Amino acid sequence: MVSLIPSPDTVLEMLKRTGAFREGHFIYPTGKHSPYYFQMPLAFRYYDTARVLAVALSRKFRLERDISSQLPKIAVISPSSGGIPVAFGVRDALSAEQIYWAEKEANGKRMFRQYVNQGEVHPCIIVDDIIRSGGAIEETAALVKELGATIIGCGAIVRFSSAAATFEGNQIRTLVDFDAKLYDSSEECVDCKKGVPAEQVRF
Numbered sequence: 001m002v003s004l005i006p007s008p009d010t011v012l013e014m015l016k017r018t019g020a021f022r023e024g025h026f027i028y029p030t031g032k033h034s035p036y037y038f039q040m041p042l043a044f045r046y047y048d049t050a051r052v053l054a055v056a057l058s059r060k061f062r063l064e065r066d067i068s069s070q071l072p073k074i075a076v077i078s079p080s081s082g083g084i085p086v087a088f089g090v091r092d093a094l095s096a097e098q099i100y101w102a103e104k105e106a107n108g109k110r111m112f113r114q115y116v117n118q119g120e121v122h123p124c125i126i127v128d129d130i131i132r133s134g135g136a137i138e139e140t141a142a143l144v145k146e147l148g149a150t151i152i153g154c155g156a157i158v159r160f161s162s163a164a165a166t167f168e169g170n171q172i173r174t175l176v177d178f179d180a181k182l183y184d185s186s187e188e189c190v191d192c193k194k195g196v197p198a199e200q201v202r203f
């Protein structure tokens with residue numbers, strides 16, 4: 001089963017081919033500079049690629065006893081719209097019963113839709129397309145706990161290695177752990193020093 005999980009290099013190659021992994025000189029909304037940028041929905045626009053990535057991630061979850069023993073009474077939860085195709089793909093591969101996703105509402109607060117009630121959410125796995133800082137996972141975990149549900153797993157297709165590798169004692173399952181080479185300012189950025197034109201990215 002483990003052998004059916006593509007290597008990090010193979011996954012990066014798929015992301016590159018679909019335009020989801022980009023190399024250049026980017027300025028993030030946080031002001032950080034990086035020679036790399038991930039726009040993950042570009043990979044998930046191709047159904048076959050989306051399926052391969054989600055199935056691979058689901059295999060990592062299935063290997064965990066705490067998860068496999070509770071199936072199908074599990075919820076797969078996405079912190080944002082970017083993680084929705086991942087959540088559907090993982091749910092499908094695991095035959096889990098529930099899917100939820102949070103969204104940032106007009107007030108900037110991450111929330112589930114109204115009328116999701118206390119006690120309705122199964123033990124859950126939080127999945128996202130990419131974990132950059134880990135903040136989205138933490139906010140989502142807080143929402144899940146307010147609803148009285150337990151978190152039994154956490155994962156993403158890509159995790160920046162600058163983000164935490166574990167969440168509340170659970171190892172975060174990923175297909176690629178990536179050193180994003182984030183520079184805090186233009187002064188520290190290698191590409192700025194070389195005078196390479198920068199692109200401002202929106203996410």
Ligand SMILES: [Zn+2]
Nearest residue numbers: 033189191192
């Ligand atoms: Zn720069």
